[in-house]
Amino acid sequence: MKVVVCIKQVPDTKGGVQFNPDGTLNRAAMLAIMNPDDKAGLEAALRLKDQYGAEVTVLTMGLPKATDVLREAIAMGADKAVLVTDRVLGGADTWATSTTIAGALRNLEYDLIITGRQAIDGDTAQVGPQIAEHLGLPVISYAQDIKVEGNKVIVQRQYDDRYHILECQMPCLITALAELNDPRYMTPGGIFDSFQAEITTWGRADLKDVEDGNLGLNGSPTKIAKASDKVRKGAGEKVTPDSPDEAVSYIIGKLDEKHVI
């Protein structure tokens, strides 16, 4: 059984978010960590390795510095690591990112692809399902439990007030929640070994069946008009109308004033 886990290096938002003067994230000022949902996905894959002897490959797209999370994954027990890095891939939105990763995955053998639900720096939850779409695979998102039986997976998909149990033939793609498990620690020996391990590095030329127009900043339909820190909301206005009719006309007046209606 072959499992590929897509992981992302993200800024650690635990100690607060730092911005550049232009409103973009100041990544250099923040610690970089493996995205928590992705780490849970990796742990799920490593448990499949423990149980069934699955071969686990980790794949990331990013700057060369992203090898840090690949080494961390190896130190936790992953077998192989692939870094996709190229200047032309920079500035990618979710569409261009999923196109790139799908292009890399076409070079790999897999029964199961696991991604995190979403990354803490973007919170879109789009890349995983988009990859599945590019590759023509079924996708099960928000996995809180994963089991394998023969050539199918049985997944609990989390909802707000319930969960669904889904069965799916492999190959397929699962997006994992951080709540899926408690990821294991690295081992000291694993860390030392990770610096001896070969990390496969691919660029644009290695991506299979992708068009330039779908890559990098130019291939990103998303345009960011403005980025800003969360604006603290004011206390608001508290009114105590005398009757329901008065309340309705007050609300209608406010909506009209803000051109909502």
Added chain:
Amino acid sequence: MDFTLSKEHDMVRTLFKDFAEKEVKPLAQEIDEQHRFPRETVDKMAKYGFMGIPVPKEYGGQGCDTLAYAMCVEELSKVCGTTGVIVSAHTSLCVDPILTFGTEEQKQKYVVPLAKGEKLGAFGLTEPGAGTDAQGQQTKAVLDGDEWVLNGSKCFITNGKEADVYVIFAVTGKVEKRGRIMKEISAFIVEKGTPGFTFGTKENKMGICGSSTYELIFTDCRIPKENLLGQQGKGFNIAMHTLDGGRIGIASQALGLAEGALETTIAYVKERKQFGKAIGQFQNTQFQLADMATKVEAAKMLVYKAARKKDEYKANPKVSYSVEAAMAKLCAAEVAMEVTTKCVQLHGGYGYIKEYDVERMMRDAKITEIYEGTSEVQRMVISAALLK
């Protein structure tokens, strides 16, 4: 001369720190108060390979260097001195001598499960009448057919009742050295559960209260002939060699305690207000912090240098790290005692209350000036090398 840590060492430090914060710190106060051995932590450390860090992979270890091991003990001790010494005594005092002096059979039989953390190790040299004067041993071992018969007792043994494998020293005869009759000392591997091997008093200690410190009693305890460790009569050398390595572990423990107390105190003086401002804004506090941080950094350099020197020894057995280990332990232990005491003082009355970590750290620090060679013994080792 390069003072920059390698990426590997940066990353293992992150691992040890993360583990210590999440798994060790939450238990530190409880195990101290209840004098309880943290078996659950040892099991977790075993799972992640912490019990065999500097042991080659072919013997079940992690294949890392001495510096990585020292950093592990340091980070654990930053939050819990007990957990630090459990790893140190196991690794330096039991695994290391068997790995260094054991036969291939002994390494396979004992080092492999010890390094994997399936078994815990301990070391028995000290006796009621033989502390610094290791020659004062009374425990005897007599060869009877295919078995050695041990009689005597050992005291203050770390990991005492919790260990599975013990490296024990005993008198096996007399030899003449430079015209003087001396005791011939040999080392043995003894397994828990061997008939005639029992436990005496559990020590009620000032600090490292979660560590299991017991008296070991041997009454006609028969062990197989092949459990002699190294050559007969070489026990004293094995003990001294082992303690050289052990001192790097204890120096790391002391360093961690000093760093932990200092970190806790820096956070405290930023919060604690007196006379309308944080006490960290008073120059007295600032100068004390500066002095402590400088001494801690100096101790760290000595500890890391000793660890590096031990790695050089592993590559070339002609290299000696005895003096470096003694200097590291002497300095780190005295810095730990000084820093933890000052940290209690900076906490004022709260520092004397058990809810505050510095109270425990100060009690834990004291033993680092005593065990595995007192500070006075370290001065003897260092000065002997100077006057050679």
